[in-house]
Amino acid sequence: MAFSTPLIGKSGDLLTAYNIDWSVGRIGSNTREDVMLVQALFKIFYYELLGFNHDLDPPPGQTEVIVVDGYYGPITQKHITHFQAQAIALGQKVLPDGIFDPFRAPGASSTLSKSRYALDLLNNGCANCCKEQGIDNYTNLPNRADMPLLLRSALKKVKKTASKYTYVAPQTVPTTGGA
Numbered sequence: 001m002a003f004s005t006p007l008i009g010k011s012g013d014l015l016t017a018y019n020i021d022w023s024v025g026r027i028g029s030n031t032r033e034d035v036m037l038v039q040a041l042f043k044i045f046y047y048e049l050l051g052f053n054h055d056l057d058p059p060p061g062q063t064e065v066i067v068v069d070g071y072y073g074p075i076t077q078k079h080i081t082h083f084q085a086q087a088i089a090l091g092q093k094v095l096p097d098g099i100f101d102p103f104r105a106p107g108a109s110s111t112l113s114k115s116r117y118a119l120d121l122l123n124n125g126c127a128n129c130c131k132e133q134g135i136d137n138y139t140n141l142p143n144r145a146d147m148p149l150l151l152r153s154a155l156k157k158v159k160k161t162a163s164k165y166t167y168v169a170p171q172t173v174p175t176t177g178g179a
Contacts, residue, residue, distance in 0.1 A: 001020075002018060006158060017123045019102050020102045025098050025099035033151060036147075041122050042066050042083070070151070077098065104117075104165055142156055
């Protein structure tokens, strides 16, 4: 389920980023709230900030604003693939795998591929471009009436680590002796 995660910005300010618990995209878990968050961030970055996002246009042929419905399909996949390709073209080390994985920490790289998490870069793009324009489309995401209640409710939860990266030790049952 999507959630909010606190972080300290370069200026020392307390900021919020939005993360997912499970992967979204090709072979992803594609849980409803996680897909909604990815769609909402694409809506902000490509459509609400169009013309103010450093000339990063939506996917070619995409004439309608992405719908934030939580259902993974070809339009969401097209946005994921397109964003990863744009990030690579801008010199970011992103794995072009068609998947948005949860980031371990804002600004962190993947422990396996040593690449940046595309979701973290999308968060940064939304946050920075909204700040440049003096709008709160990103920071106010958990309170926006135009976003589904399911997403707004999920983003009220604050935690540091995605469930994908949380290890739960197996429970042992104490023995009582017996026969």
